Amino acid sequence: MKSRIAYLVEPNQFEIRETETVYGDDELLVKVEACGLCTWELNHFHGRIGKTPMSLGHEWVGTVVEMGTNTSGFMIGDVVTGLPNQLTGFSDYIAVKGAASFKVGPHINPVHALGEPLKCVITVLRGAAPEAGDFGIIMGAGPMGLWAIQALSGKLLAGLIAVDIDDEKLALAKRYGATHTINAKREQVPERINEITNGHLADFVIEGTGSVSVINDCIQLLKYGRGRLVLMSAYKSAGSIDMETVINKSIEIRATHPGYSLNEVDDQRRAVSLLNNGVFQMDQIISHVFELADIQKAFESLEKRPPGYLKGIVVPNKYGRSYSGFHG
Ligand SMILES: [Zn+2]
Structure with a gap:
Protein backbone atom coordinates (compact mmCIF):
# COMPACT_ATOMS: atom_id res chain seq x y z
CA MET A 1 0.00 0.00 0.00
CA GLY A 115 -3.02 1.45 23.05
CA GLU A 116 0.67 1.55 23.89
CA PRO A 117 0.72 4.22 26.62
CA LEU A 118 -2.32 2.60 28.24
CA LYS A 119 -0.43 -0.70 28.24
CA CYS A 120 2.29 1.13 30.18
CA VAL A 121 -0.33 2.35 32.67
CA ILE A 122 -1.41 -1.26 33.28
CA THR A 123 2.22 -2.14 34.05
CA VAL A 124 2.40 0.80 36.46
CA LEU A 125 -0.78 -0.38 38.21
CA ARG A 126 0.76 -3.81 38.60
CA GLY A 127 3.68 -2.18 40.38
CA ALA A 128 1.41 -0.08 42.58
CA ALA A 129 -0.50 -3.27 43.50
CA PRO A 130 -3.39 -1.40 45.16
CA GLU A 131 -4.95 -3.16 48.13
CA ALA A 132 -8.27 -2.49 49.81
CA GLY A 133 -8.03 0.54 52.04
CA ASP A 134 -4.70 1.77 50.70
CA PHE A 135 -3.69 5.40 50.49
CA GLY A 136 -2.15 6.04 47.08
CA ILE A 137 -0.34 9.12 45.81
CA ILE A 138 0.16 10.15 42.20
CA MET A 139 3.08 12.56 41.86
CA GLY A 140 2.56 14.47 38.62
CA ALA A 141 -0.82 14.74 36.92
CA GLY A 142 0.39 14.45 33.32
CA PRO A 143 -1.33 12.06 30.89
CA MET A 144 0.12 8.92 32.50
CA GLY A 145 -0.72 10.13 36.01
CA LEU A 146 -4.25 11.03 34.97
CA TRP A 147 -4.83 7.65 33.32
CA ALA A 148 -3.54 5.98 36.47
CA ILE A 149 -6.00 8.06 38.50
CA GLN A 150 -8.87 7.04 36.22
CA ALA A 151 -7.96 3.39 36.72
CA LEU A 152 -7.51 3.71 40.50
CA SER A 153 -10.63 5.80 41.10
CA GLY A 154 -13.58 4.11 42.69
CA LYS A 155 -14.10 2.89 46.19
CA LEU A 156 -11.27 0.43 46.75
CA LEU A 157 -8.78 2.96 48.13
CA ALA A 158 -9.08 4.96 51.33
CA GLY A 159 -7.57 7.91 49.50
CA LEU A 160 -6.18 8.70 46.06
CA ILE A 161 -4.12 11.85 46.29
CA ALA A 162 -2.84 13.79 43.28
CA VAL A 163 0.15 16.11 43.66
CA ASP A 164 1.17 18.62 40.98
CA ILE A 165 2.07 22.29 40.64
CA ASP A 166 -0.56 23.05 37.98
CA ASP A 167 -4.09 23.80 39.18
CA GLU A 168 -5.67 22.86 35.83
CA LYS A 169 -4.11 19.41 35.93
CA LEU A 170 -5.18 19.00 39.54
CA ALA A 171 -8.75 19.94 38.58
CA LEU A 172 -8.67 17.17 35.97
CA ALA A 173 -7.25 14.76 38.55
CA LYS A 174 -10.18 15.57 40.81
CA ARG A 175 -12.63 15.14 37.97
CA TYR A 176 -11.16 11.73 37.16
CA GLY A 177 -11.49 10.47 40.72
CA ALA A 178 -8.68 11.76 42.94
CA THR A 179 -10.08 12.15 46.45
CA HIS A 180 -7.61 14.90 47.32
CA THR A 181 -5.33 17.22 45.38
CA ILE A 182 -2.26 19.05 46.61
CA ASN A 183 -0.55 21.93 44.85
CA ALA A 184 3.10 21.44 45.80
CA LYS A 185 3.86 25.05 44.95
CA ARG A 186 1.53 26.44 47.58
CA GLU A 187 1.11 23.65 50.11
CA GLN A 188 3.40 21.60 52.32
CA VAL A 189 3.03 18.13 50.83
CA PRO A 190 4.30 16.06 53.81
CA GLU A 191 2.00 17.88 56.26
CA ARG A 192 -1.00 17.48 54.00
CA ILE A 193 -0.31 13.76 53.45
CA ASN A 194 0.09 13.26 57.16
CA GLU A 195 -3.24 14.98 57.74
CA ILE A 196 -5.17 13.20 54.95
CA THR A 197 -3.89 9.75 55.94
CA ASN A 198 -4.16 10.47 59.66
CA GLY A 199 -0.49 9.68 60.13
CA HIS A 200 -0.55 6.38 58.23
CA LEU A 201 1.26 7.87 55.19
CA ALA A 202 1.08 6.34 51.72
CA ASP A 203 0.97 2.65 50.87
CA PHE A 204 2.18 3.45 47.39
CA VAL A 205 3.45 6.48 45.54
CA ILE A 206 3.51 6.59 41.74
CA GLU A 207 6.31 8.95 40.67
CA GLY A 208 5.44 10.54 37.35
CA THR A 209 7.22 13.88 37.36
CA GLY A 210 10.49 12.59 35.90
CA SER A 211 12.36 14.77 38.33
CA VAL A 212 14.97 12.83 40.25
CA SER A 213 14.76 15.15 43.25
CA VAL A 214 11.10 14.21 43.75
CA ILE A 215 12.07 10.58 44.41
CA ASN A 216 13.31 11.47 47.88
CA ASP A 217 10.07 13.37 48.57
CA CYS A 218 8.17 10.19 47.63
CA ILE A 219 10.30 8.16 50.02
CA GLN A 220 9.34 10.57 52.82
CA LEU A 221 5.65 10.14 52.02
CA LEU A 222 5.67 6.35 52.19
CA LYS A 223 4.58 4.41 55.24
CA TYR A 224 6.86 2.26 57.35
CA GLY A 225 7.04 -1.34 56.07
CA ARG A 226 6.86 -2.28 52.38
CA GLY A 227 5.58 0.99 51.00
CA ARG A 228 5.74 0.76 47.20
CA LEU A 229 7.68 3.43 45.35
CA VAL A 230 6.55 3.07 41.75
CA LEU A 231 8.87 4.70 39.22
CA MET A 232 6.70 5.44 36.19
CA SER A 233 8.96 8.14 34.72
CA ALA A 234 12.37 8.00 33.14
CA TYR A 235 15.20 10.08 34.62
CA LYS A 236 17.97 11.91 32.85
CA SER A 237 20.33 12.32 35.79
CA ALA A 238 21.42 9.88 38.46
CA GLY A 239 20.51 11.94 41.51
CA SER A 240 21.04 10.48 44.93
CA ILE A 241 18.45 8.34 46.65
CA ASP A 242 18.01 8.58 50.41
CA MET A 243 18.96 4.92 50.98
CA GLU A 244 18.96 5.34 54.73
CA THR A 245 15.22 6.01 54.75
CA VAL A 246 14.63 3.31 52.10
CA ILE A 247 16.28 0.80 54.43
CA ASN A 248 14.72 2.13 57.63
CA LYS A 249 11.23 1.99 56.17
CA SER A 250 11.80 -1.24 54.16
CA ILE A 251 10.57 0.46 51.00
CA GLU A 252 10.11 -1.49 47.77
CA ILE A 253 11.30 0.40 44.71
CA ARG A 254 9.66 -0.78 41.52
CA ALA A 255 10.71 0.48 38.09
CA THR A 256 7.48 -0.15 36.21
CA HIS A 257 8.88 0.04 32.71
CA PRO A 258 8.21 -2.57 29.97
CA GLY A 259 10.48 -5.19 31.57
CA TYR A 260 8.32 -5.11 34.69
CA SER A 261 5.35 -6.36 32.69
CA LEU A 262 6.63 -9.89 31.94
CA ASN A 263 3.83 -10.17 29.35
CA GLU A 264 3.32 -7.01 27.37
CA VAL A 265 0.80 -8.55 24.99
CA ASP A 266 -1.42 -9.47 27.91
CA ASP A 267 -0.98 -6.05 29.50
CA GLN A 268 -2.02 -4.59 26.15
CA ARG A 269 -5.14 -6.74 26.16
CA ARG A 270 -5.97 -5.55 29.67
CA ALA A 271 -5.44 -1.93 28.66
CA VAL A 272 -7.83 -2.17 25.70
CA SER A 273 -10.41 -3.88 27.85
CA LEU A 274 -10.30 -0.99 30.35
CA LEU A 275 -10.53 1.46 27.47
CA ASN A 276 -13.58 -0.35 26.08
CA ASN A 277 -15.11 -0.42 29.59
CA GLY A 278 -14.89 3.36 29.77
CA VAL A 279 -12.22 3.45 32.50
CA PHE A 280 -9.71 5.32 30.37
CA GLN A 281 -11.02 8.64 29.10
ZN1 LIG B 1 5.03 6.08 24.35
Whole structure:
Protein backbone atom coordinates (compact mmCIF):
# COMPACT_ATOMS: atom_id res chain seq x y z
CA MET A 1 0.00 0.00 0.00
CA LYS A 2 1.31 3.44 -0.92
CA SER A 3 1.82 5.50 2.19
CA ARG A 4 3.35 8.73 3.37
CA ILE A 5 5.75 8.30 6.25
CA ALA A 6 7.57 10.83 8.39
CA TYR A 7 11.34 10.37 8.44
CA LEU A 8 13.69 12.07 10.82
CA VAL A 9 16.41 12.87 8.26
CA GLU A 10 18.77 14.45 10.75
CA PRO A 11 18.37 15.37 14.42
CA ASN A 12 15.47 17.82 14.88
CA GLN A 13 14.48 17.63 11.19
CA PHE A 14 11.56 15.65 9.74
CA GLU A 15 10.71 15.06 6.11
CA ILE A 16 7.61 13.38 4.66
CA ARG A 17 8.49 10.58 2.23
CA GLU A 18 6.56 8.08 0.14
CA THR A 19 6.86 4.41 0.91
CA GLU A 20 5.25 1.09 0.07
CA THR A 21 3.88 -0.50 3.25
CA VAL A 22 4.02 -4.30 3.03
CA TYR A 23 2.74 -6.77 5.62
CA GLY A 24 3.52 -10.35 6.52
CA ASP A 25 1.30 -13.43 6.95
CA ASP A 26 0.87 -12.77 10.67
CA GLU A 27 0.27 -9.06 10.23
CA LEU A 28 -2.56 -6.63 9.63
CA LEU A 29 -2.33 -3.70 7.28
CA VAL A 30 -3.79 -0.80 9.20
CA LYS A 31 -4.80 2.68 8.11
CA VAL A 32 -3.51 4.90 10.89
CA GLU A 33 -6.25 6.92 12.60
CA ALA A 34 -3.89 8.48 15.13
CA CYS A 35 -0.46 8.08 16.66
CA GLY A 36 0.45 9.62 20.00
CA LEU A 37 3.43 11.88 20.59
CA CYS A 38 5.60 10.39 23.32
CA THR A 39 8.29 12.24 25.27
CA TRP A 40 10.57 9.18 25.01
CA GLU A 41 10.88 9.87 21.27
CA LEU A 42 12.37 13.29 22.00
CA ASN A 43 15.53 11.24 22.56
CA HIS A 44 15.40 10.16 18.91
CA PHE A 45 14.38 13.64 17.77
CA HIS A 46 17.51 15.09 19.37
CA GLY A 47 19.78 12.33 18.09
CA ARG A 48 20.37 10.63 21.45
CA ILE A 49 18.81 7.31 20.35
CA GLY A 50 18.93 5.68 16.91
CA LYS A 51 20.50 6.66 13.62
CA THR A 52 19.00 8.96 11.01
CA PRO A 53 17.22 8.60 8.70
CA MET A 54 14.62 6.85 10.82
CA SER A 55 10.88 6.73 11.25
CA LEU A 56 9.15 7.19 14.61
CA GLY A 57 5.77 6.62 16.25
CA HIS A 58 4.67 3.74 18.46
CA GLU A 59 1.34 4.85 20.00
CA TRP A 60 -0.80 3.87 17.04
CA VAL A 61 -4.49 3.16 16.49
CA GLY A 62 -6.00 2.40 13.11
CA THR A 63 -8.52 0.63 10.91
CA VAL A 64 -7.84 -2.79 9.43
CA VAL A 65 -7.73 -2.58 5.63
CA GLU A 66 -6.03 -5.90 4.78
CA MET A 67 -5.16 -9.05 6.73
CA GLY A 68 -2.35 -11.59 6.48
CA THR A 69 -3.41 -15.22 5.93
CA ASN A 70 -2.10 -16.15 9.36
CA THR A 71 -4.23 -13.75 11.36
CA SER A 72 -7.60 -14.46 12.87
CA GLY A 73 -10.36 -12.71 14.75
CA PHE A 74 -10.30 -9.52 12.70
CA MET A 75 -12.47 -8.07 9.98
CA ILE A 76 -11.80 -5.32 7.50
CA GLY A 77 -13.02 -2.11 9.07
CA ASP A 78 -12.20 -3.13 12.66
CA VAL A 79 -10.53 -0.40 14.69
CA VAL A 80 -7.49 -1.88 16.42
CA THR A 81 -4.65 -0.77 18.62
CA GLY A 82 -1.76 -2.64 20.16
CA LEU A 83 1.94 -3.05 20.60
CA PRO A 84 4.13 -1.41 17.99
CA ASN A 85 5.97 -3.58 15.50
CA GLN A 86 8.53 -0.90 14.71
CA LEU A 87 8.55 2.85 15.12
CA THR A 88 6.50 3.60 12.01
CA GLY A 89 3.33 5.11 13.46
CA PHE A 90 3.71 8.52 11.86
CA SER A 91 2.45 7.39 8.47
CA ASP A 92 -0.77 6.68 6.56
CA TYR A 93 -0.51 2.89 6.74
CA ILE A 94 1.39 0.51 9.02
CA ALA A 95 1.85 -3.24 9.37
CA VAL A 96 1.23 -4.62 12.87
CA LYS A 97 1.25 -8.10 14.40
CA GLY A 98 -2.25 -9.55 14.60
CA ALA A 99 -1.36 -11.36 17.83
CA ALA A 100 -0.42 -8.07 19.53
CA SER A 101 -3.45 -6.09 18.30
CA PHE A 102 -6.81 -5.72 20.00
CA LYS A 103 -10.21 -4.51 18.88
CA VAL A 104 -11.48 -1.15 20.02
CA GLY A 105 -15.21 -0.93 20.67
CA PRO A 106 -17.38 1.05 18.24
CA HIS A 107 -18.39 3.41 21.08
CA ILE A 108 -14.78 4.64 21.43
CA ASN A 109 -13.58 7.55 19.31
CA PRO A 110 -10.87 5.85 17.19
CA VAL A 111 -8.36 8.67 17.68
CA HIS A 112 -8.66 8.22 21.45
CA ALA A 113 -7.58 4.58 21.45
CA LEU A 114 -3.82 4.98 22.00
CA GLY A 115 -3.02 1.45 23.05
CA GLU A 116 0.67 1.55 23.89
CA PRO A 117 0.72 4.22 26.62
CA LEU A 118 -2.32 2.60 28.24
CA LYS A 119 -0.43 -0.70 28.24
CA CYS A 120 2.29 1.13 30.18
CA VAL A 121 -0.33 2.35 32.67
CA ILE A 122 -1.41 -1.26 33.28
CA THR A 123 2.22 -2.14 34.05
CA VAL A 124 2.40 0.80 36.46
CA LEU A 125 -0.78 -0.38 38.21
CA ARG A 126 0.76 -3.81 38.60
CA GLY A 127 3.68 -2.18 40.38
CA ALA A 128 1.41 -0.08 42.58
CA ALA A 129 -0.50 -3.27 43.50
CA PRO A 130 -3.39 -1.40 45.16
CA GLU A 131 -4.95 -3.16 48.13
CA ALA A 132 -8.27 -2.49 49.81
CA GLY A 133 -8.03 0.54 52.04
CA ASP A 134 -4.70 1.77 50.70
CA PHE A 135 -3.69 5.40 50.49
CA GLY A 136 -2.15 6.04 47.08
CA ILE A 137 -0.34 9.12 45.81
CA ILE A 138 0.16 10.15 42.20
CA MET A 139 3.08 12.56 41.86
CA GLY A 140 2.56 14.47 38.62
CA ALA A 141 -0.82 14.74 36.92
CA GLY A 142 0.39 14.45 33.32
CA PRO A 143 -1.33 12.06 30.89
CA MET A 144 0.12 8.92 32.50
CA GLY A 145 -0.72 10.13 36.01
CA LEU A 146 -4.25 11.03 34.97
CA TRP A 147 -4.83 7.65 33.32
CA ALA A 148 -3.54 5.98 36.47
CA ILE A 149 -6.00 8.06 38.50
CA GLN A 150 -8.87 7.04 36.22
CA ALA A 151 -7.96 3.39 36.72
CA LEU A 152 -7.51 3.71 40.50
CA SER A 153 -10.63 5.80 41.10
CA GLY A 154 -13.58 4.11 42.69
CA LYS A 155 -14.10 2.89 46.19
CA LEU A 156 -11.27 0.43 46.75
CA LEU A 157 -8.78 2.96 48.13
CA ALA A 158 -9.08 4.96 51.33
CA GLY A 159 -7.57 7.91 49.50
CA LEU A 160 -6.18 8.70 46.06
CA ILE A 161 -4.12 11.85 46.29
CA ALA A 162 -2.84 13.79 43.28
CA VAL A 163 0.15 16.11 43.66
CA ASP A 164 1.17 18.62 40.98
CA ILE A 165 2.07 22.29 40.64
CA ASP A 166 -0.56 23.05 37.98
CA ASP A 167 -4.09 23.80 39.18
CA GLU A 168 -5.67 22.86 35.83
CA LYS A 169 -4.11 19.41 35.93
CA LEU A 170 -5.18 19.00 39.54
CA ALA A 171 -8.75 19.94 38.58
CA LEU A 172 -8.67 17.17 35.97
CA ALA A 173 -7.25 14.76 38.55
CA LYS A 174 -10.18 15.57 40.81
CA ARG A 175 -12.63 15.14 37.97
CA TYR A 176 -11.16 11.73 37.16
CA GLY A 177 -11.49 10.47 40.72
CA ALA A 178 -8.68 11.76 42.94
CA THR A 179 -10.08 12.15 46.45
CA HIS A 180 -7.61 14.90 47.32
CA THR A 181 -5.33 17.22 45.38
CA ILE A 182 -2.26 19.05 46.61
CA ASN A 183 -0.55 21.93 44.85
CA ALA A 184 3.10 21.44 45.80
CA LYS A 185 3.86 25.05 44.95
CA ARG A 186 1.53 26.44 47.58
CA GLU A 187 1.11 23.65 50.11
CA GLN A 188 3.40 21.60 52.32
CA VAL A 189 3.03 18.13 50.83
CA PRO A 190 4.30 16.06 53.81
CA GLU A 191 2.00 17.88 56.26
CA ARG A 192 -1.00 17.48 54.00
CA ILE A 193 -0.31 13.76 53.45
CA ASN A 194 0.09 13.26 57.16
CA GLU A 195 -3.24 14.98 57.74
CA ILE A 196 -5.17 13.20 54.95
CA THR A 197 -3.89 9.75 55.94
CA ASN A 198 -4.16 10.47 59.66
CA GLY A 199 -0.49 9.68 60.13
CA HIS A 200 -0.55 6.38 58.23
CA LEU A 201 1.26 7.87 55.19
CA ALA A 202 1.08 6.34 51.72
CA ASP A 203 0.97 2.65 50.87
CA PHE A 204 2.18 3.45 47.39
CA VAL A 205 3.45 6.48 45.54
CA ILE A 206 3.51 6.59 41.74
CA GLU A 207 6.31 8.95 40.67
CA GLY A 208 5.44 10.54 37.35
CA THR A 209 7.22 13.88 37.36
CA GLY A 210 10.49 12.59 35.90
CA SER A 211 12.36 14.77 38.33
CA VAL A 212 14.97 12.83 40.25
CA SER A 213 14.76 15.15 43.25
CA VAL A 214 11.10 14.21 43.75
CA ILE A 215 12.07 10.58 44.41
CA ASN A 216 13.31 11.47 47.88
CA ASP A 217 10.07 13.37 48.57
CA CYS A 218 8.17 10.19 47.63
CA ILE A 219 10.30 8.16 50.02
CA GLN A 220 9.34 10.57 52.82
CA LEU A 221 5.65 10.14 52.02
CA LEU A 222 5.67 6.35 52.19
CA LYS A 223 4.58 4.41 55.24
CA TYR A 224 6.86 2.26 57.35
CA GLY A 225 7.04 -1.34 56.07
CA ARG A 226 6.86 -2.28 52.38
CA GLY A 227 5.58 0.99 51.00
CA ARG A 228 5.74 0.76 47.20
CA LEU A 229 7.68 3.43 45.35
CA VAL A 230 6.55 3.07 41.75
CA LEU A 231 8.87 4.70 39.22
CA MET A 232 6.70 5.44 36.19
CA SER A 233 8.96 8.14 34.72
CA ALA A 234 12.37 8.00 33.14
CA TYR A 235 15.20 10.08 34.62
CA LYS A 236 17.97 11.91 32.85
CA SER A 237 20.33 12.32 35.79
CA ALA A 238 21.42 9.88 38.46
CA GLY A 239 20.51 11.94 41.51
CA SER A 240 21.04 10.48 44.93
CA ILE A 241 18.45 8.34 46.65
CA ASP A 242 18.01 8.58 50.41
CA MET A 243 18.96 4.92 50.98
CA GLU A 244 18.96 5.34 54.73
CA THR A 245 15.22 6.01 54.75
CA VAL A 246 14.63 3.31 52.10
CA ILE A 247 16.28 0.80 54.43
CA ASN A 248 14.72 2.13 57.63
CA LYS A 249 11.23 1.99 56.17
CA SER A 250 11.80 -1.24 54.16
CA ILE A 251 10.57 0.46 51.00
CA GLU A 252 10.11 -1.49 47.77
CA ILE A 253 11.30 0.40 44.71
CA ARG A 254 9.66 -0.78 41.52
CA ALA A 255 10.71 0.48 38.09
CA THR A 256 7.48 -0.15 36.21
CA HIS A 257 8.88 0.04 32.71
CA PRO A 258 8.21 -2.57 29.97
CA GLY A 259 10.48 -5.19 31.57
CA TYR A 260 8.32 -5.11 34.69
CA SER A 261 5.35 -6.36 32.69
CA LEU A 262 6.63 -9.89 31.94
CA ASN A 263 3.83 -10.17 29.35
CA GLU A 264 3.32 -7.01 27.37
CA VAL A 265 0.80 -8.55 24.99
CA ASP A 266 -1.42 -9.47 27.91
CA ASP A 267 -0.98 -6.05 29.50
CA GLN A 268 -2.02 -4.59 26.15
CA ARG A 269 -5.14 -6.74 26.16
CA ARG A 270 -5.97 -5.55 29.67
CA ALA A 271 -5.44 -1.93 28.66
CA VAL A 272 -7.83 -2.17 25.70
CA SER A 273 -10.41 -3.88 27.85
CA LEU A 274 -10.30 -0.99 30.35
CA LEU A 275 -10.53 1.46 27.47
CA ASN A 276 -13.58 -0.35 26.08
CA ASN A 277 -15.11 -0.42 29.59
CA GLY A 278 -14.89 3.36 29.77
CA VAL A 279 -12.22 3.45 32.50
CA PHE A 280 -9.71 5.32 30.37
CA GLN A 281 -11.02 8.64 29.10
CA MET A 282 -9.16 10.77 26.62
CA ASP A 283 -11.38 13.72 25.82
CA GLN A 284 -9.72 16.16 28.22
CA ILE A 285 -6.26 14.61 27.98
CA ILE A 286 -5.63 14.84 24.24
CA SER A 287 -4.93 18.55 23.97
CA HIS A 288 -3.21 18.96 20.59
CA VAL A 289 -3.90 17.34 17.21
CA PHE A 290 -1.54 17.61 14.24
CA GLU A 291 -1.69 16.52 10.60
CA LEU A 292 1.05 14.18 9.40
CA ALA A 293 2.37 17.03 7.25
CA ASP A 294 2.85 19.06 10.45
CA ILE A 295 5.02 16.43 12.19
CA GLN A 296 7.81 18.94 12.66
CA LYS A 297 5.46 21.32 14.48
CA ALA A 298 4.11 18.37 16.48
CA PHE A 299 7.55 17.46 17.89
CA GLU A 300 8.37 21.08 18.56
CA SER A 301 5.28 21.48 20.72
CA LEU A 302 5.99 18.14 22.42
CA GLU A 303 9.29 19.72 23.35
CA LYS A 304 8.10 23.21 24.27
CA ARG A 305 4.80 22.24 25.88
CA PRO A 306 2.73 25.34 25.17
CA PRO A 307 0.22 26.35 27.86
CA GLY A 308 -2.51 23.74 28.16
CA TYR A 309 -0.40 21.02 26.56
CA LEU A 310 -1.11 17.57 27.96
CA LYS A 311 -0.99 15.01 25.16
CA GLY A 312 -0.50 15.54 21.44
CA ILE A 313 -1.47 13.15 18.67
CA VAL A 314 -0.84 13.00 14.95
CA VAL A 315 -3.93 12.29 12.85
CA PRO A 316 -2.57 11.60 9.35
CA ASN A 317 -5.61 13.07 7.66
CA LYS A 318 -7.03 15.42 10.22
CA TYR A 319 -9.51 16.88 7.76
CA GLY A 320 -10.33 13.53 6.18
CA ARG A 321 -13.54 11.59 6.56
CA SER A 322 -12.45 9.29 9.37
CA TYR A 323 -11.43 12.03 11.78
CA SER A 324 -14.18 12.46 14.34
CA GLY A 325 -13.17 15.97 15.19
CA PHE A 326 -12.52 17.85 18.36
CA HIS A 327 -10.44 20.73 19.60
CA GLY A 328 -6.75 21.11 18.86
ZN1 LIG B 1 5.03 6.08 24.35
